[in-house]
Amino acid sequence: MIAIVCVDERNGMMFHSRRQSQDRVMREDMLRECRGRRLYMDTYSGDLFKNMSHEETEIVIVDDFARRAGDGDYCFFEKMEVERTFLTDRDESRIEAIIMYHWNRRYPADTYFPISLSDGCLSDREWKLLRMEEFRGSSHERITKEVYQRI
Amino acid sequence: MMKKMCAAARAGRRLLPLLLCCGMLLTTACADGRTPDGSAPGQGGAAGTVSDNGGQAPDNQEIITLEEVPGYSGEPYIEINGNEPDFQEAGQAERKKSFERYSVLDRLGRCGEAYANVGTDLMPVEKRGRIGKVKPTGWQTVKYDFVDGKYLYNRCHLIGYQLSGENANERNLITGTRYMNVEGMLPFENMVADYVKETENHVLYRITPIYEDDNLLAEGVQMEALSVEDNGEGISYNVYVYNVQPGVTIDYKTGESSLNEERMPGPGEDDAKVEIRGNSRSKIYHCPGQAAYEEMADSKHLVIFGSEQEASEAGYRKAKR
Secondary structure (H helix, E strand, O other): OEEEEEEOOOOEEEEOOEEOOOOHHHHHHHHHHOOOOEEEEOHHHHHHHOOOOOOOOEEEEOOOHHHHOOOOOEEEOOOOOHHHHHOOHHHHOOOOEEEEEEOOOOOOOOEEOOOEOOOOEOOOOOEEEEEEEEEOOOOOOOEEEEEEEEO | OOOOEEHHHHOOOOOOHHHHOOOOOOOOEOOOOOOOOOOOOOOOOOOOOEEOOOOOOOOOOEEOOHHHOOOOOOOOEEEOHHHOOOOOOOOHHHHOOOEEEEOOOOOOOOOOOEEEEEOHHHOOOOOOOOOOOOOOOOOOOOEOOOOOOOEOEEEEEEOOHHHHOOOOOHHHEEEEEHHHHHHHHHHHHHHHHHHHHHHOOOEEEEEEEEOOOOOOOOOEEEEEEEEOOOOOOOOEEEEEEEOOOOOEEEOOOOOOEEEOHHHOOOOOHHHHOOOEEEEOOOOEEEOOOOOOHHHHOOOOOEEEEOOHHHHHHOOOEEOOO
C-alpha cells in the first residue's frame, strides 16, 4: 500500500470533520502518480474526483479501503482510516511508501498525520525521502510533494 | 461547550459590549507580515459594497458572552456551540451574492461585528497598503523581545485583507496581540480564502470582537464561517480566539501591558527545569513520559525548549501521545 496524505505546516489534516484544503492541480498530480494502478479512497474523498478525467487510474471508492488495498495500490487518506491505519502496527507495516503533499499554509486542525517521517518518531521504523518537488496549485502558491519509502 | 445567548436576551447583561458592535459588516482579517509601525494610509476596500446596519445584531442572532468563555489555557482558540456557526438570519437572496458590512464605531470608538459573504469578487487583486495611520482603541506601540516580530500589538483586520480587500478601514481594525493575529485568526482566514479561491463558492463570514464593559481592548473575537453553495460541507466553524500574548499581562481597559513575572525563571529554577524536546522538521514537541520523548534525544532534528509555553510560542504543537 502506498499512502497519500495532505498536510499543513503542522501536519494537520482535518478540522471539524472537514479537509483543511483542496487543490485541483494537486489532484491531477496525484492521478499522475497513480497512473496504471488502483487508487483507493472513501466516499468523502471520492467527491473530489467526480468531474476529473482518470482513464489511466482505476479509482476505487469504498470506506474500508485500507483493508482492501493490496501491495502497490495507492490509498488517499483524508477523513477515514487515518489513525487506525497509521497507529496500528499491523496496518502500518503494510505501508510501503508515503506521498505527502504539503499545503505550505497554516490552517486550524484537530486531526493530524500521526507519523513524523523525518526522524521515526511515533514509529520504530525509518523512512527515507526518495524525492521532493514543488509546484504551483490552482489555489495554492506553492505545494510541496515528498515521497518517502520505508527502509 | 459554551452556550450562546440570543441578541434579544443579552440586553442588561454585564457583557453587553459583545453586541454593541453587532452591525453586520464584512471586513478583512490580518495578513501575514503586517507591521504596527505608523505609516501612510493605504488604499481602501478593493471590492464589494461596504455598508452598515447601525451596529445592531439581528434579534435572532446568538452571540457569546465572556461569562461563557473559559479562561485562556494554552490554546489560541476554543470551539463554540459544537463548532457550529449561526447564520440562520442570512436569507437566500443574501447568500447568493458577495457583500461586506461593518458596524459603526460605538461611543468609545470601538469596532463591532464585521459580516460578509466572501466571494472571489471581494478578494483583492493587489498587495495590501499601509494601515499605520489607523489607531484602534487600546492601541499601544510596545515591544517584547520574545514576541514574534517584537511588537505586542498588531492592527488586526476583523475580516482579513485576503478575503475582502478592505485595507485601512477603521471599522475593520482592532488592537490585537501578535499571538491572536497569527496563531489564532490567520489559520481560519487562510482556510476560507483558499476554499473560496479553489471552488469559487461563497462563505458567510462573521467576526465579532468581544469587550468587557467599557474596556478599550477586546478580550477576544468570535469567528464564524459557513460555506454557502455546499451548505457547510466545505467550511463550517464557530470559534472564540483569545486576545492574549503568552508571557505578557494585559490591562484590557487601556491596552497597557507588562511582562508576566510568573513566566520569568527564578533563582535556581534552571536546574530544576524539565527539557521539552521539539522536532524542527515536524514542528511537534514531546514532553517527558510521552511516547517519542526518549527517541527524540538522538534525533538530528532535536530542538530543546525550557517549557511547553516556549515551544508553543516557537510555533510547535504538542505530540498527541
